[in-house]
Amino acid sequence: MxxxxxxxxxxxxxxxxxxxxxxxxxxxxxxxxxxxxxxxxVLGSGRIFPIAEELIACQPFRLPRYWPRLGALDFGWDHPSAAVELAWDTEADVVYVAKACRASQQTPAMQALTLKPWGEWLPWAWPRDGRRETLDGAGVALAKQYAAHGLNMLSRHAQFADGSVSVEAGLMEMLDRMQSGRFKVFSTLLPWFEEFRLYHRKDGQVVKLRDDLMAATRYGVMMLREAVVDPAEFRAGRKRSAGQSDPLAAFR
Structure with missing residues (x-):
């Protein structure tokens, strides 16, 4: 049933x-x-992010193209693979979750078809298990499989600048941003908020169930320093003469 x-x-x-x-x-x-x-x-010993949704939800808007952006993946098969796109307002130091998708039993090729339209230039953060070999990939590490299908995978798995990979440190970075108004999520991303509501601990430990988008978001926050601006913004800037109007001026 x-x-x-x-x-x-x-x-x-x-x-x-x-x-x-x-x-x-x-x-x-x-x-x-x-x-x-x-x-x-109220689940287990408490929600990981005890934050009211209205404090982090925002209406979708057109992202300024000069904001650095970063994709982040959490690999899965029976439990879903998940992906998010983060946009970083560096002036206010606010991170926006602007896109999110989640799907079960999808190969890297199928995932790439969904994610490449987000921007083939977009760099992708990924977890340590992306170094593992898989049977369906004929011994090729997962991260390399995604790269082979056209995603711009970062050269190293998600980690802080000092090389650490602490889950708790990543969660605390997200919580600190939420509490200080520096983390926002487009209100239309319903699967993201479904996971956010149920993300909790039991006996002090993070319950790793229906946490795929939460994990992808954490990897992105850990690797935020790798976010880049859409190269088309630079090309447009070079081509625009001093006397031409700027069609993106309203978003600057």
Whole structure:
């Protein structure tokens, strides 16, 4: 028997006006609001990111092309492979999760077909298990398989500048950014928020279940220093004469 969990929040109750929804939520005790209004359960020994969604969610917008960007992958088969694209507003030091996708039982070739339209120039962060050989890849490491299908994979697996790969350090970097307003997620990325709501610990340990987009995001945050600007921005800048108008001026 196949089972599926669908999350609905009070915002999906279209028969209420925004004012009525706000009044209903305000009537709940503060510590019950996310569970009652958004269906977010309290799991294990606690959520990894105890942050209200409205503090990190933002409406999608056209990304300024001069913002550095980075893709990040989490490999999988029966549990999904996942990918996100991060955009970095370096002036305000705010990271935006602008794209996200997740799929099970997809080969590197199939994943590449989905991800290459994000930009063939886009660099991709990847985890340590990308060095492993796989049977379907005839002994070729996963990261090399993705590279062979046209993704611009970084030369080394995701790690901090000092070479460390601490999961906890990556999670704390994400949490610190969330708490300080320096981490935002496009509100349309529903699978990302599904994982965000359920990401939790049990007996102090991270529960590695339905955490694929969370893991990909963590790898991207760890490797944010490798984010680059779309090369087309530089080409456009060189071709534009001093007297020409700049079609991207509104986004600068």
């Amino acid at each position: 196949t089972r599926h969990v669908t999350f609905m929040t009070i915002d999906d109750a279209g028969h209420y006006t925004p004012e009525q929804r706000a009044a209903i939520v305000a009537a709940y005790p503060a510590h019950e609001r996310e569970a009652r209004a958004k269906g977010i359960p």
